[in-house]
Amino acid sequence: MQPNWLAQRSYLTPNRIGLSYNDKQWTFKELYDEAVRIAGKLASFHLDRGDRIALLAPSRPELISMIYGCMERGVEIVFLNGRLSSYELHYQIQDAQVKAVIVHEEEQHKLPEDTDSILFTEVFCAEEIKIEAVEEWSDDATISIMYTSGTTGFPKGVRQTVQNHSASAISSVLNLGLRDSDVWLCTMPIFHISGFSILMRSLLYGMHVRLYEKFDAASCATEIAEGSVTRMSAVAVTLERILSYMEERGMKAHPNFQSILAGGGPVPVDYLRRADKLHLQVVQTYGMTETSSQTATLSSEDAMEKAGSAGKPLFFNQIRIEGAAKPGDEGEICIRGPHVTPGYIGRFANRPAMENGWLKTGDIGYLDEEGYLYVIDRRADLIISGGENIYPAEIENVLLAHPAVKEAGVSGIDDPVWGKVPAAFIVLKNEATVEELLTFCKGRLASYKMPKKVLIVDQLPRNGSNKLVRRRLTELL
Amino acid sequence: MQPNWLAQRSYLTPNRIGLSYNDKQWTFKELYDEAVRIAGKLASFHLDRGDRIALLAPSRPELISMIYGCMERGVEIVFLNGRLSSYELHYQIQDAQVKAVIVHEEEQHKLPEDTDSILFTEVFCAEEIKIEAVEEWSDDATISIMYTSGTTGFPKGVRQTVQNHSASAISSVLNLGLRDSDVWLCTMPIFHISGFSILMRSLLYGMHVRLYEKFDAASCATEIAEGSVTRMSAVAVTLERILSYMEERGMKAHPNFQSILAGGGPVPVDYLRRADKLHLQVVQTYGMTETSSQTATLSSEDAMEKAGSAGKPLFFNQIRIEGAAKPGDEGEICIRGPHVTPGYIGRFANRPAMENGWLKTGDIGYLDEEGYLYVIDRRADLIISGGENIYPAEIENVLLAHPAVKEAGVSGIDDPVWGKVPAAFIVLKNEATVEELLTFCKGRLASYKMPKKVLIVDQLPRNGSNKLVRRRLTELL
Known part of the structure; x- marks a missing residue:
């Protein structure tokens, strides 16, 4: 209780x-x-x-x-x-x-x-x-439910309990610290765990949340430079916009400003160097809906030496690599702790989130000699586009519903602004144009999930058991 | 886990x-x-x-x-x-x-x-x-056991578990805040919860503990003035010595220094005024062995307006006054939360620490309109002498073992240095001198528990059911 x-x-x-x-x-x-x-x-x-x-x-x-x-x-x-x-x-x-x-x-x-x-x-x-x-x-009362997709392409409703949110906020505070004067700038969507977790921290810490309806580089940069906020959550693309805005105007982070918590994939080292020049600390983090946000964090002081790493676990949680015998061995990232969801609702209500007390994330990674986590492949070929998670299977399911489509494969391709965007590779059984396929997707997919490129091909790369190998799709480009 | x-x-x-x-x-x-x-x-x-x-x-x-x-x-x-x-x-x-x-x-x-x-x-x-x-x-594994007396005069061994210590440290950090640069000066005895809890915070926060074997006003004052420490635990008597030392030498607290956490009874308002002049924040706290240290805390900003109060509970715990119908009603202070001991060992192993989930402290107090706690009488007429708890029944038990003693009553009397010291009131059945009685006590009682005054009287104040009324003993002086 x-x-x-x-x-x-x-x-x-x-x-x-x-x-x-x-x-x-x-x-x-x-x-x-x-x-x-x-x-x-x-x-x-x-x-x-x-x-x-x-x-x-x-x-x-x-x-x-x-x-x-x-x-x-x-x-x-x-x-x-x-x-x-x-x-x-x-x-x-x-x-x-x-x-x-x-x-x-x-x-x-x-x-x-x-x-x-x-x-x-x-x-x-x-x-x-x-x-x-x-x-x-009650510790196990559900506060929030957020949908996240997986390998199946069917989004799963993830339960986040009183204990999950308090454990997450507590582990975070032991890592980031806390001052009476802390003000957390919130421009992340509240319907995502990255935004909602800021509200939970506010209640538990007694901390001021400075809310914005939408991200706006000018306002964020100004608040950071004036010291009217001390913390902020961001993804690589929003961080870059803040950096550019501040650089162009010769702004520097106010000494009161503590750090930007950056999630949704590693921050390019170049951004970190630029942030450093603006006296802006960037703390990188790895987490997901199932872990009620942050589960590992890379401190600013380690960011250069351990570039690309997601850091170390927060105090009350543990990370292990399934099947790894020694540091450096790659395997599925598994997470344990009081911040991990007890499970799902709806059609996945009977699927346990954990196996023997460990959440199997589906992400592939390794721990180095010092125990720093490196995430090398997001689960189910997850595409992270401007901090939003896009699951290829979800887009493929929509494309496969079109009468002319025989096979469909989706993969992320590099994008200078969003990091990654989805591209679709289609094998047709009847004639259809790319425009027809895109029109079909509209209304069925959120616009950020719409394939930015559609390629009609003869066949898709498949492995021995005929399973689609998404990571080889881009070779068709 | x-x-x-x-x-x-x-x-x-x-x-x-x-x-x-x-x-x-x-x-x-x-x-x-x-x-x-x-x-x-x-x-x-x-x-x-x-x-x-x-x-x-x-x-x-x-x-x-x-x-x-x-x-x-x-x-x-x-x-x-x-x-x-x-x-x-x-x-x-x-x-x-x-x-x-x-x-x-x-x-x-x-x-x-x-x-x-x-x-x-x-x-x-x-x-x-x-x-x-x-x-x-395991959350319920016992880390430490500390003995504390009660109404019976027989010290009880209090269990403090993994969960108790982590809950205490977590609630404390949400109240006091945390910085990477924090260093906690520890001059409190480690065998007391006030000292041991500093070590637990160190492990959970990743915080530097600056250890001293004994309290020494000069060193404490110097570290506070130089900013080589940022936190400290103290009791009124040690606080006063630090204040005097700093005042005499025109020292001021360094801006890095955050606060002194003062336990063991309220700090006189005069000390708070003096501390304020030295830019020294004093955070008053109420707690006990059974609550693994801090359970309520009065912030520095409230200290003047709410002089004599122990403040409000920490975030994850609750305080209620048994039988109180409205603010201001006095009654037994009851505490609930994950920091409360699950129970005792030894001869008290079967005595539950809690009733319906609440620890009955035996202390009497009230909550004001805003929910600030005032402790008006420590349990079992507890005497707090320089931060050490002295239970009258324990001293009475020793005195009653002397062949010449018929009845014995012990109560605290004011002392300019220690706050309170014990005084004994004796009814004899055979002849004995005060010196004989004191010699008898030596070796059976810690020196700080030795009665500083012994008075031979004709009878002790008793209530209708013939129970000793300790608070009326001092009328015999």
Whole structure:
């Protein structure tokens, strides 16, 4: 059991700032009082403790209120990604069997047409039912659910519990440190673990979150240079934009600024050198939805010597390489610790996340002599494009549904801006143009998942057992 | 399960300084390697995982090595207080049923004569048996046992587990914050939870502990003024000596210095004002052996407005006042959280520490409108003398064993240096002088527990059910 985080935080540091957005700010007491009000309003929609809802909204203060309201009510939140196609959203809503979909009016058009949803304004204007305060939260209660794909191409809904989030925040603080003056700049999507974990840290640390609806290099650079924020999460592509903006204007990081936590694949060494010149510390991290964010971290001081490494595990967790007999041996990366999801929901509810207490990530890597982790191949040929995970199998599944397509293979190709973008390789059984295929994909795939290149080929590279070898696809280019 | 802290810390930050003493210092890797060696040597004394030993030694690096060696071996440590009489030590050693007593040669004379002990040098010179490394520690494994008295006058051995110590360190870091540059000055006895908890924080945070064998105002003041340390634990009497030393020499706290954590009863407001002038932050705390140190903390910024308060609970724990219907109502202070001991050993092994999940401290207090805790009466009329806990019943038990004593009552009286000192009130059945009584007490009581005043009286104040009312004893003066 843990104390209700919202109530406890409001009790301990009522007057500290918990959230700001543009020129508005809210104390932890204000955030808690609002959460209690919204919990009472959710009750008037017959949403009870243990029920599950899906949430779709832009990253604005209303979203934070709604999230905290759901947490206060004890309602599990399935986070929907507004960049997904209505086809993809439909799958997740069905799979999660949510009791309601709560959607911000501006994003309602993204939902599948037949979705029975509750608008944000409907919740805010609803009657507030007096409900009993919950003093303690169970360690294994689910707070959030996020969908992530895998080898099958069917997204799996990953449960993140009270214990998962607190373990993650605690391990992180032992690594990064904490000051009263810390302010975490949040421009990552809240529906991703990279963004949501910032809110969890805020509640547990009593830390101010500076929220932006979208990433904007100018604002980030200015806040970093002025020292009005001290921490930030980023991916390589957003980091690069901040660096360029600061370089062009001769800006330097303020001494108050502590570090940028960079996830979603290794940061090019050149970026690190440039950051260093701006006095900007970059802490690289490896993690995933199943590990409630950060699981390994490479400190700034090690970044040059260990370029390309994801660092070492956080204190309360462990990493081992399946089948590795000695340092340097490659194998599947396995993770253990209180931050690892207990499992999935929906059609994968019966598939255990762990084997003998270890999460098998599907990623391939090795540990060097000193125990630094190197990730050499993301699972299922994962394509990381501007920090977003794209699973080839998901795109292939869509292409294979087209009547003219016989075989389809998708792989990432280099892109100067996004790191990687998906390219599709197609064997046809009937005639079809590339344009026809792309039109077919639209509406079925989020735009960032749309193949940026489509090549009609005679056959796909396959191994002895006739399995598609995605890493050899690019040889066809 | 948690990763073996010693191994994990050495793996994560091998080259960081973990301990220093005078002009010597040790990295976490050196500390771990030494712990492994000592674990192997302990094995040659047939000390195995789960066995229990008692430890008596001055606060020097050898003690830290021995502690870490025991932790690596998985041996439970009963911490003996070198200030206790051999009579008192005998009780604890017997009650704990330890497999061995490991003693530093300089303190061997303090042990009861018939004690079968192992000297520090014998351990250090023993053959090292190769033992298997333990990768994980169970949450409920006991690390340390410390004796504390209560209403009965019989000291109880309090178990502190892996989970207790990690929960305590984690809650503390969320309250105090953490920087890479933190160095904790340790002059508190290691056999007390106030000292031992500093070592636990060191392992979990990767933090440098600056160890002193004894408190010394000049050294502490100098380190604080030079910024070579950033944190310190103290009690009111040691704080005052540091303040005086700094005031006399016009010293100020270095900007790197973060705060003094002051336990063992409230700090007089006058000290806080003086500390403020020296730019010295004082964070007051309330805790006990059963809560593995800190459980409530009053921040420096609240110290003036809430003078006399022990502050608010740390994040993962809760405080309630038994029977209180509204703020301000007095009652027994009850504590809940993962830092609370699961229970006792020895003759109190079957007495549960908690009732319905709450530790009943025996202390009386109240929460004000904002939830700040005020401790108005320490349990069992506890006398806190220079930070040491003295239980009247323990002294009364000794006095009552004298053939001339009919009744005995002990209470604290004000003392300008120690805060409180014990005074004894005696009703005789046969003739005896005060000197005779004091001679009798010597050897049976630690010197700090010796009554500083003994008064022969006709009768003791008793309530309707004839129970001694200790708080009215001082009216007899």
